[in-house]
Amino acid sequence: xxxxxxxxxxxxxxxxxxxxxxxxxxxxxxxxxxxxxxxxxxxxxxxxxxxxxxxxxxxxxxxxxxxxxxxxxxxxxxxxxxxxxxxxxxxxxxxxxxxxxxxxxxxxxxxxxxxxxxxxxxxxxxxxxxxxxxxxxxxxxxxxxxxxxxxxxxxxxxxxxxxxxxxxxxxxxxxxxxxx
Amino acid sequence: xxxxxxxxxxxxxxxxxxxxxxxxxxxxxxxxxxxxxxxxxxxxxxxxxxxxxxxxxxxxxxxxxxxxxxxxxxxxxxxxxxxxxxxxxxxxxxxxxxxxxxxxxxxxxxxxxxxxxxxxxxxxxxxxxxxxxxxxxxxxxxxxxxxxxxxxxxxxxxxxxxxxxxxxxxx
Numbered sequence: 001x002x003x004x005x006x007x008x009x010x011x012x013x014x015x016x017x018x019x020x021x022x023x024x025x026x027x028x029x030x031x032x033x034x035x036x037x038x039x040x041x042x043x044x045x046x047x048x049x050x051x052x053x054x055x056x057x058x059x060x061x062x063x064x065x066x067x068x069x070x071x072x073x074x075x076x077x078x079x080x081x082x083x084x085x086x087x088x089x090x091x092x093x094x095x096x097x098x099x100x101x102x103x104x105x106x107x108x109x110x111x112x113x114x115x116x117x118x119x120x121x122x123x124x125x126x127x128x129x130x131x132x133x134x135x136x137x138x139x140x141x142x143x144x145x146x147x148x149x150x151x152x153x154x155x156x157x158x159x160x161x162x163x164x165x166x167x168x169x170x171x172x173x174x175x176x177x178x179x180x
Numbered sequence: 181x182x183x184x185x186x187x188x189x190x191x192x193x194x195x196x197x198x199x200x201x202x203x204x205x206x207x208x209x210x211x212x213x214x215x216x217x218x219x220x221x222x223x224x225x226x227x228x229x230x231x232x233x234x235x236x237x238x239x240x241x242x243x244x245x246x247x248x249x250x251x252x253x254x255x256x257x258x259x260x261x262x263x264x265x266x267x268x269x270x271x272x273x274x275x276x277x278x279x280x281x282x283x284x285x286x287x288x289x290x291x292x293x294x295x296x297x298x299x300x301x302x303x304x305x306x307x308x309x310x311x312x313x314x315x316x317x318x319x320x321x322x323x324x325x326x327x328x329x330x331x332x333x334x335x336x337x338x339x340x341x342x343x344x345x346x347x348x349x350x351x
């Protein structure tokens with residue numbers, strides 16, 4: 001079994017994958033039929049940046065779960081029996097921890113994710129790479145960055161580019177002098 | 181030594197990186213000062229889509245044209261440079277059939293081994309079937325994509341056009 005995400009990212013059993021992409025790509029992943037066909041656990045912190053983008057997933061096999069701390073997240077990963085495990089990363093999970101404590105807990109989380117990845121599809125998703133995610137990503141098998149092309153300039157900018165050159169103050173007639 | 185691809189994303193030793201992007205993006209990578217400072221090997225197929233766009237060639241950049249996948253494999257096994265960049269050419273992988281396709285996986289494994297000591301980057305303009313086989317061994321994939329919908333081929337409606345007549349009206 002494998003999950004495929006446009007434009008070409010593939011997620012398969014036995015591999016811990018880190019996906020850095022716009023939320024729309026992760027939302028598209030949630031709409032795959034495999035998500036409701038197999039037992040899936042979706043972990044997120046606070047308000048998910050992905051779930052509101054998709055229609056509610058109505059399946060007894062799909063289990064969204066909010067986690068407030070890194071320990072909650074690690075525990076949810078360790079107790080998971082699901083075929084697909086989706087983890088939505090938030091830097092706030094590691095907020096308020098000193099560097100040593102943060103490193104210790106991130107190592108525990110990475111070890112738990114790696115163990116789960118031996119028998120299930122594990123995707124750690126983040127909209128952007130950050131310093132708290134990097135230690136976990138370095139322990140993963142693969143990191144996938146999906147980078148959308150920059151948007152085209154707006155029409156108003158193009159109109160401005162076609163406009164004649166702006167006159168400087170020097171070219172303006174001095175105050176009180178008549179314009180020739 | 182690292183080559184920067186994106187903010188926070190770099191090609192560095194210990195991590196085999198694959199890049200899917202327009203050619204101009206790889207040109208920018210090749211113009212980074214690290215390519216001037218370190219010995220760099222650039223492998224390409226029958227022709228290159230990138231080298232012709234370079235405004236100048238780095239002094240330590242060694243170019244290697246590979247006409248077959250086996251030649252690419254041999255070049256990679258002999259590589260000793262600090263930076264190795266491979267321009268994927270579907271023309272040398274697509275003729276492979278059956279058991280011959282194993283050489284694609286051999287290339288992938290060799291790139292992964294090479295990445296232990298060198299910064300290794302494989303570039304392709306799009307994700308072809310052979311390139312996706314190479315992606316299986318990559319530690320890091322950077323995929324630039326265009327999510328804008330393709331322009332409609334239908335002619336644009338002109339203002340003031342008459343209302344379309346139905347068959348009943350045409351009588």
